[in-house]
Amino acid sequence: MELKTSVSIDEEQSVARLGLKGALNTDTAPEFEKRLQDVLSKGNSLTVLDMKELDYISSAGLRVIFKAAKQAKNAGNRLAAANRKPHIDKVFEILKALPDMAVFADDDELDAYLDAMQSQVKGDG
Amino acid sequence: MSNSIATRLILALCICTGTIISLGMALDYRVSRTELLENLRLESANTIQKSITDLENLFDGAEDGTRFLAKILQQQDFTEAQLQSLLRDIVDSNGDIYGAAIAINPDTVTSERGYAPYYYRRNGSIVYADLTEGEDFYWQRSWYSDAVRAAKPIWVEPYFDLEGGQALMTTFSAPVYRLDEEGNRSLFGVVTGDITLDELNHYVSNMKVGQSGYGFLLSGQGTILSTRDQTLRMRSYEEVITTDTQYWREILVGGLEGSSLVRTIDCPHIDGSCTVRMGSLDPVGWPVGVVYSQDEVLEPLYEYQLKMLATGIATLMLMSIAIYSITRRVTAPLTALAAASDSIALGDLSTSFPPAKYNDEIGRLVTSFSSMQRDLKVYIADLEDATASRSRLEGELAAAREIQMSMLPQGGEAQETCETYSLWAKVRPAKSVGGDLYTYYERHGELFVAVGDVSDKGVPAALFMAKAISLMQQLQEDFSEPNTGMAKLNDLLEQGNENCMFLTLFFGVLNLQTGTLRFASGGHTPPTLLQAGRATTLEQKSGPALGLATEQTFPINTVQLPAGSRLAIYTDGIDEAFDSEAQMFGTQRINAQIEKDVDQATASAGMSLFQAVDAFAGPTPQSDDITLLLLDWSAATLHAHEFAQQHALHLGPKLVTRANLWLEHVLEQAGVSPDVIMELTLVLEEMVTNVGKYSGLDQTSELQVLVAGNSAEISLEIQDQGSPFDPLSEARRAELGQDIDHAQVGGLGVHLITQLTQQQDYRREEGKNILRVIKQLDT
Numbered sequence: 001m002e003l004k005t006s007v008s009i010d011e012e013q014s015v016a017r018l019g020l021k022g023a024l025n026t027d028t029a030p031e032f033e034k035r036l037q038d039v040l041s042k043g044n045s046l047t048v049l050d051m052k053e054l055d056y057i058s059s060a061g062l063r064v065i066f067k068a069a070k071q072a073k074n075a076g077n078r079l080a081a082a083n084r085k086p087h088i089d090k091v092f093e094i095l096k097a098l099p100d101m102a103v104f105a106d107d108d109e110l111d112a113y114l115d116a117m118q119s120q121v122k123g124d125g
Numbered sequence: 126m127s128n129s130i131a132t133r134l135i136l137a138l139c140i141c142t143g144t145i146i147s148l149g150m151a152l153d154y155r156v157s158r159t160e161l162l163e164n165l166r167l168e169s170a171n172t173i174q175k176s177i178t179d180l181e182n183l184f185d186g187a188e189d190g191t192r193f194l195a196k197i198l199q200q201q202d203f204t205e206a207q208l209q210s211l212l213r214d215i216v217d218s219n220g221d222i223y224g225a226a227i228a229i230n231p232d233t234v235t236s237e238r239g240y241a242p243y244y245y246r247r248n249g250s251i252v253y254a255d256l257t258e259g260e261d262f263y264w265q266r267s268w269y270s271d272a273v274r275a276a277k278p279i280w281v282e283p284y285f286d287l288e289g290g291q292a293l294m295t296t297f298s299a300p301v302y303r304l305d306e307e308g309n310r311s312l313f314g315v316v317t318g319d320i321t322l323d324e325l326n327h328y329v330s331n332m333k334v335g336q337s338g339y340g341f342l343l344s345g346q347g348t349i350l351s352t353r354d355q356t357l358r359m360r361s362y363e364e365v366i367t368t369d370t371q372y373w374r375e376i377l378v379g380g381l382e383g384s385s386l387v388r389t390i391d392c393p394h395i396d397g398s399c400t401v402r403m404g405s406l407d408p409v410g411w412p413v414g415v416v417y418s419q420d421e422v423l424e425p426l427y428e429y430q431l432k433m434l435a436t437g438i439a440t441l442m443l444m445s446i447a448i449y450s451i452t453r454r455v456t457a458p459l460t461a462l463a464a465a466s467d468s469i470a471l472g473d474l475s476t477s478f479p480p481a482k483y484n485d486e487i488g489r490l491v492t493s494f495s496s497m498q499r500d501l502k503v504y505i506a507d508l509e510d511a512t513a514s515r516s517r518l519e520g521e522l523a524a525a526r527e528i529q530m531s532m533l534p535q536g537g538e539a540q541e542t543c544e545t546y547s548l549w550a551k552v553r554p555a556k557s558v559g560g561d562l563y564t565y566y567e568r569h570g571e572l573f574v575a576v577g578d579v580s581d582k583g584v585p586a587a588l589f590m591a592k593a594i595s596l597m598q599q600l601q602e603d604f605s606e607p608n609t610g611m612a613k614l615n616d617l618l619e620q621g622n623e624n625c626m627f628l629t630l631f632f633g634v635l636n637l638q639t640g641t642l643r644f645a646s647g648g649h650t651p652p653t654l655l656q657a658g659r660a661t662t663l664e665q666k667s668g669p670a671l672g673l674a675t676e677q678t679f680p681i682n683t684v685q686l687p688a689g690s691r692l693a694i695y696t697d698g699i700d701e702a703f704d705s706e707a708q709m710f711g712t713q714r715i716n717a718q719i720e721k722d723v724d725q726a727t728a729s730a731g732m733s734l735f736q737a738v739d740a741f742a743g744p745t746p747q748s749d750d751i752t753l754l755l756l757d758w759s760a761a762t763l764h765a766h767e768f769a770q771q772h773a774l775h776l777g778p779k780l781v782t783r784a785n786l787w788l789e790h791v792l793e794q795a796g797v798s799p800d801v802i803m804e805l806t807l808v809l810e811e812m813v814t815n816v817g818k819y820s821g822l823d824q825t826s827e828l829q830v831l832v833a834g835n836s837a838e839i840s841l842e843i844q845d846q847g848s849p850f851d852p853l854s855e856a857r858r859a860e861l862g863q864d865i866d867h868a869q870v871g872g873l874g875v876h877l878i879t880q881l882t883q884q885q886d887y888r889r890e891e892g893k894n895i896l897r898v899i900k901q902l903d904t
Contacts, residue, residue: 025785028782058811059810059811059873060874070865070866073866095873099864
């Protein structure tokens with residue numbers, strides 16, 4: 001019941017990807033919070049929580065995500081979740097968590113979103 | 126109209142007076158008619174008799190004059206001048222005689238044509254005529270020859286006198302005989318007295334009876350002398366009678382024979398029936414008669430009848446008018462009173478009554494009605510007020526009933542079916558609201574049931590019941606032990622209970638694992654236990670009723686419910702229901718009924734008992750509130766995967782991880798599905814986290830985790846000895862479903878507990894916080 005995280009940042013697209021593996025619970029939440037704060041503090045316009053390998057999330061984990069979502073929004077950035085497993089999804093559902101947070105079902109959806117964003121940026125440039 | 130007294134009165138009076146008047150008039154008519162008819166008969170008879178007398182006088186006069194002359198001539202000789210003078214005197218002095226003659230026997234005179242002087246009346250003077258100057262000799266004339274032949278005075282058949290009077294006449298001829306010295310009788314001559322037919326006609330015409338009646342006169346030979354039709358004069362009746370008038374023959378023949386007769390015939394001259402009266406003239410024996418129309422004779426009668434009828438009708442009409450106006454006048458106030466009463470009956474109480482003029486029956490009626498109207502106004506106003514307040518009260522009571530029923534589980538009639546037990550309960554107040562109560566709830570694997578009955582009924586009882594049931598909810602903790610809870614409830618109910626209301630209460634706690642029932646009774650009717658088809662009233666040790674005195678103790682009773690048994694807890698409204706003969710329903714009947722419905726489910730068995738009570742009471746209204754709670758105990762089912770584990774955890778680092786790892790292990794061992802395991806680990810994490818956060822315990826302290834379950838449900842219990850904290854009521858709960866801007870950070874944990882388990886109970890026992898949750902499994 002540990003939580004391992006991995007971070008990858010695409011500076012070109014200003015997208016940070018924080019991968020979670022294991023259990024995000026009361027015990028692991030404080031460490032995860034620090035880690036997430038670090039990533040958010042980099043100021044990427046989009047921070048994606050990749051939950052592909054997340055097996056468990058408790059209210060303590062959600063608390064961290066709520067807090068981070070607010071922070072990101074206040075900084076003009078966004079926090080998104082991707083690849084939520086069904087039982088992770090269920091916890092979000094039960095707690096009716098953040099209906100306005102961007103959620104990507106899988107990598108393809110995320111990539112498509114990123115592509116779209118990039119082309120929009122280019123278009124703007 | 127027949128609804129009006131006035132009309133009926135008018136009709137009745139009119140009919141009565143009409144009948145009386147008609148009867149009177151009919152009687153009068155009958156009498157008058159008889160008199161009138163008699164008068165008419167007499168009158169016509171008089172008329173006829175008078176005419177006949179006149180006629181007879183006429184004939185008698187002529188006869189007397191002639192006889193007198195004959196007498197004189199019989200005894201004396203006269204010169205011709207003397208004879209003529211005598212003759213003239215006779216005519217002059219005898220008004221009845223038209224003319225008179227002395228015809229001397231021609232054999233005694235020298236003159237070849239004899240001697241026959243004749244005096245008669247013409248234009249008011251007396252004229253002389255010589256009868257010898259005619260074509261025939263006078264002794265050849267019938268008035269001479271017939272008399273001589275008869276040798277006595279006779280009336281000769283009428284004839285037209287050419288020689289003398291130049292008129293139609295009849296003559297009384299008297300032969301005059303003289304005796305010589307030898308006593309031989311010789312004819313001296315014939316003296317005559319004439320009566321003209323005109324004269325006769327005059328008299329006969331006086332015999333007129335009625336408008337068109339007429340008299341008739343025939344000679345002794347049947348010659349018509351006088352009748353209505355002048356052209357028939359001097360003709361024999363034989364010639365006149367036709368085949369249509371044969372009846373005349375019989376009449377006239379009768380008349381000629383001298384008989385008096387009366388016949389009714391068809392009038393010969395007008396329509397209708399006529400009466401013929403025949404008689405004969407005494408001096409000559411000639412038939413005389415009258416013909417008159419019956420209708421005409423009865424004309425006065427008819428007129429009288431008409432007058433009678435007209436008078437009758439006029440009287441009736443006048444009487445009717447009088448009756449009508451009098452009745453109208455008398456009943457007018459009554460009519461007005463009736464109209465006013467109708468108006469009042471239709472609801473217009475402002476209608477004014479007609480003024481009463483006199484202090485008669487109607488006047489008194491008007492006074493009574495007016496008084497009644499005033500009373501009615503007051504009464505109706507009172508009634509409206511009373512009705513308004515009554516319906517307001519009823520509305521309030523209905524609302525109160527709703528509120529009261531909402532205090533009871535499932536609103537007064539509850540049905541609960543679980544794996545190990547089935548429960549049905551119902552309250553039926555005698556009035557809108559009542560003092561009976563029942564409640565039940567499950568807590569920590571135990572079923573709590575209570576049935577209570579507040580003294581009295583109605584609103585006061587309902588208020589006391591509300592107080593009691595609220596207190597029972599507050600005292601759930603204390604009721605873990607029925608006797609403790611009851612003692613506390615008793616103390617609280619006693620406070621401020623100036624009215625000395627009280628509550629009898631059954632309170633039981635059923636262990637859903639073992640089927641052991643512990644109960645306390647505060648003066649409540651003992652329940653009935655149905656097992657193996659036999660219903661028996663449970664022996665119980667009871668405390669006093671609640672609310673009367675503080676610091677009471679209530680003994681605890683323990684009963685082991687056999688599997689498949691039924692417990693019936695009720696209030697005395699059932700056993701003390703009365704029938705019309707004041708018999709009580711009683712526990713025997715209750716037990717019998719419960720036995721009878723052994724195969725019924727709780728709900729239908731319960732309703733059946735209610736119906737039995739109603740049928741027993743019959744028309745007697747329900748006197749007390751009725752409550753029944755039926756509890757079927759089927760015993761806990763043992764499941765294949767039954768398990769129970771307990772684990773002590775110290776509050777060190779990685780508490781949650783340790784707890785979850787243990788739980789996962791236990792549940793995996795028990796074969797619980799991964800989804801359920803994850804949900805229960807989520808729940809356990811929250812429960813454990815709360816203890817870590819709020820118990821105030823140090824890291825070396827321990828908490829106990831208990832997990833138990835079967836294929837139907839899994840319970841998690843966590844016990845700690847920290848400071849009292851009920852996360853269910855005290856932990857912060859964030860509002861769910863908010864967006865990023867509004868979402869609260871934290872406060873999600875309790876939501877997870879309540880969402881993922883079906884039952885959560887917190888209790889503080891023996892210095893321990895005990896939080897127990899049960900998750901039911903989809904089977």
